[in-house]
Amino acid sequence: MSRGSPTLDTLVVFAVVFAFQGLVKGVFGFLGAWKPVYVFLFVLDSPVSQPWTFVTSVYAHDGLGHLLSNTVALVLAGFILERYTTRLRFHLFFVGTGAIAGLSQVLLSGFFASLGVGKSAGVLGASGAVFALYGYVLGGNRVTDSLLRNLDIPDWVEYTTFLVVALVVTVATGAPGVALFAHFTGFLVGLAAGRANLLAVSHSAPHGSRKERY
Numbered sequence: 001m002s003r004g005s006p007t008l009d010t011l012v013v014f015a016v017v018f019a020f021q022g023l024v025k026g027v028f029g030f031l032g033a034w035k036p037v038y039v040f041l042f043v044l045d046s047p048v049s050q051p052w053t054f055v056t057s058v059y060a061h062d063g064l065g066h067l068l069s070n071t072v073a074l075v076l077a078g079f080i081l082e083r084y085t086t087r088l089r090f091h092l093f094f095v096g097t098g099a100i101a102g103l104s105q106v107l108l109s110g111f112f113a114s115l116g117v118g119k120s121a122g123v124l125g126a127s128g129a130v131f132a133l134y135g136y137v138l139g140g141n142r143v144t145d146s147l148l149r150n151l152d153i154p155d156w157v158e159y160t161t162f163l164v165v166a167l168v169v170t171v172a173t174g175a176p177g178v179a180l181f182a183h184f185t186g187f188l189v190g191l192a193a194g195r196a197n198l199l200a201v202s203h204s205a206p207h208g209s210r211k212e213r214y
Contacts, residue, residue, distance in 0.1 A: 006090035007078030010059075011071060014126070017042075017059040018067055044102045045122035046110050057124040058098030070126045077133040085199035093136075093199055094129045101128020101179075101186035108181040123179050128186035135166070135190020140197060162191045 021042060028034035040050060044057035061067040082090055105123045113120040138144060139162070170184040193199065 004087055005079070006082050006087045006094075007074060009087070009091065010074060010078065010094060010126075013059050014061070014067060014071060017056065018061055021060055039122065043122035043124050044099075044106055046106045046120060048103070048106070054099040054102070055095055057102050057122075058095055058126055058129055060124040061126070062124060066125055070130055073130045074126065074133070077130065077137055080137060081133060081199060085201060089199050089201075093132070093193070094126075097132035097186055097189050097193075098126060098129030100189055101132065101182040104128075104185035105179045105182035123182060125179065125182075127179065128182035131169075131183050131186035132190035132193070134169075135187040135192075136194040136199065137190075138165070139191035139194025140199070141194070144194075162188065162195075166191065 028037045042060040044053040110120040166188040
């Protein structure tokens with residue numbers, strides 16, 4: 001496992017990107033044209049014509065309150081998971097799940113907007129990735145694994161249960177302006193990754209390598 005804390009790495013990236021967002025607003029605001037540049041650099045939108053926003057949108061935040069809430073949430077889950085994986089895997093998982101969650105928000109909000117339900121909007125923020133971390137914590141720990149094994153339930157019941165849990169968690173975090181599709185997708189992807197033990201590092205054992213749950 002590599003040295004250093006990927007959670008702290010991510011917090012530093014949050015701060016640097018947020019400072020750059022402020023700089024963009026300041027410089028281009030003075031010129032009277034900050035919003036197009038801001039969207040161009042940081043907002044994942046449809047159609048996806050700026051592929052870099054798959055990454056920048058994960059680390060950008062729409063205000064200090066948004067940044068602080070995701071910072072606190074990241075700290076609570078990040079410091080738990082980083083002890084059981086590598087720095088590289090943590091970062092790839094974070095940005096990958098964040099991009100998937102953001103894309104789902106853009107596509108699904110656009111789809112429902114075409115049906116006259118809600119409106120299509122771009123997305124930015126780390127909440128989809130953070131929800132994936134929490135989903136992983138729930139799906140990938142020994143308690144969950146032992147409970148499901150002892151109950152010996154069919155796979156479809158397990159999958160349905162996780163869908164319901166993801167839905168409940170999403171509804172519980174609902175508020176105006178919140179990217180609910182991103183929350184739902186991130187949490188569900190995290191659950192699936194946790195069940196697959198995706199972030200675990202293989203350890204040597206008498207009968208070959210193994211991946212231990214935390």
